[in-house]
Amino acid sequence: MSAAGAGLLARLRDRRIDGAPSRRQSIAFGVSAFPTQLMAQTFAAFAVYFYVAHLGVPADWVAGAMIAHAVLNAALNPVVGAISDRRRTAWGRRVPWIGLGIVPLVVAFALIWMPPALPSGWLVVWFLVVVAVYDVAFVVVVLNVSALFPELFRTTAERSRGNVPRQLFGILGMVLGTALAPLLYGTIGWPGMAIAMALVCLGLLAWSFAGGMVERRGASGRPQGEEQDAATAPVLDWRGQLRYTLANRAFVTYVLGSLAVQTSIAIIVAGIPFYVRYSLHAEEAAGSILLGAVFLAAIPALFGWSRLARRTSPRTALLWSVAVFGLAAVGFQFAPGIPAAAAVALLLGVGVGGLLQILEVALAQVIDDDANRTGLRREGVYFGVNGFVVRGSVVVQAVVAAAVLGATGFDAALGDAQPAPVDGGIRLMIAVVPLVFAVIAWLCFRAFPIRRRDVEPLALAPLA
CATH class of the missing domain: 1.20.1250.20 (MFS general substrate transporter like domains)
Incomplete structure (x- = not known):
């Protein structure tokens, strides 16, 4: 890695805040809701239609795959949450997971709409594998962003103000996830839609990560949650x-x-x-x-x-x-x-x-x-x-x-x-x-x- 790249990573790793997030940090933090809601709403609204009506996969096969998706997504939430709470790194507890999950999330979302030419049975296999990666990455990113919210914003006043940009961007993502997708796949096709949305989501998530995903410094100067020595810190098993x-x-x-x-x-x-x-x-x-x-x-x-x-x-x-x-x-x-x-x-x-x-x-x-x-x-x-x-x-x-x-x-x-x-x-x-x-x-x-x-x-x- 070049010296410039190593320096950038070091600056990202060592970012900490002591007081309330600035307005710029709050907006950057909230921006993450737009791409995640855009992907989630597009998937929810059009995945079944794409695989059944466009690719010709039997509806009951797709329904079974969607049930598997729902079960996996639900089961991942508490597991990922517990791992995030217990895992401590030099980067903090939440930020590393968010950074590691962004690229797999965006790539998996794009691949959902770009399957190779396969028989129906193999298309279901493709769907199951790609959506499983999408589910894991989505939960890793979104849950850790959510878990970061109470740490960054400490009081009801801070949280009420800080949550407004996040919900605004989230609503816009939900609306465009329903309204924008038909316009895109109707003009540039499903692969074109996938690539266009993926690039927008990747850019916004990268901006949000660089500008808004920071962790709080604890009383000892270390990230919040790491103040106590590992040998004496209280730990809860599962x-x-x-x-x-x-x-x-x-x-x-x-x-x-x-x-x-x-x-x-x-x-x-x-x-x-x-x-x-x-x-x-x-x-x-x-x-x-x-x-x-x-x-x-x-x-x-x-x-x-x-x-x-x-x-x-x-x-x-x-x-x-x-x-x-x-x-x-x-x-x-x-x-x-x-x-x-x-x-x-x-x-x-x-x-x-x-x-x-x-x-x-x-x-x-x-x-x-x-x-x-x-x-x-x-x-x-x-x-x-x-x-x-x-x-x-x-x-x-x-x-x-x-x-x-x-x-x-x-x-x-x-x-x-x-x-x-x-x-x-x-x-x-x-x-x-x-x-x-x-x-x-x-x-x-x-x-x-x-x-x-x-x-x-x-x-x-x-x-x-």
């Missing part, structure tokens, strides 16, 4: 990790509330195409209007919810955002057409903005409280277990949709001439069922025991 995590009342109430919220959102997003066509009797493209209205309202709402959390507490902001979200969803029950439904979606987006903005701020409080009791910063485990649990929202959403459509006599072969109960069932699914899950989430967050704006450091109790 059983201890799970015991302290799952016995933490604050975390249990938080993660159950988060699961209920994510389930409610998943049900609405998956139900909108059915709602638009079979309840509102509009063109399918009108679904984009409703989803666009949600994101349009969520973006400015981020700033208002950030201010509320800083003035009150994350718990209070969560309770209000869940209430707005749940009550707004009821409006879908009564909307007679697209204009009224779009108005409902705007109000729903206000609540969604609060949930996007505050959920990770509240989880950071759980981690602070845990550090007071265990003497360990365990961001990786908490974000990992949370990621594992909330993946269940996809399963619950699928079960709800199947139950509602089956009970009402829905038959895709009938086209628009569905039985009369289908309209009522779909409205129930997209309005009342989300309200029920929102009520569950509200009750969980009401039981959330951390009611202060900030968790103050306490004298560390010895590990049991």
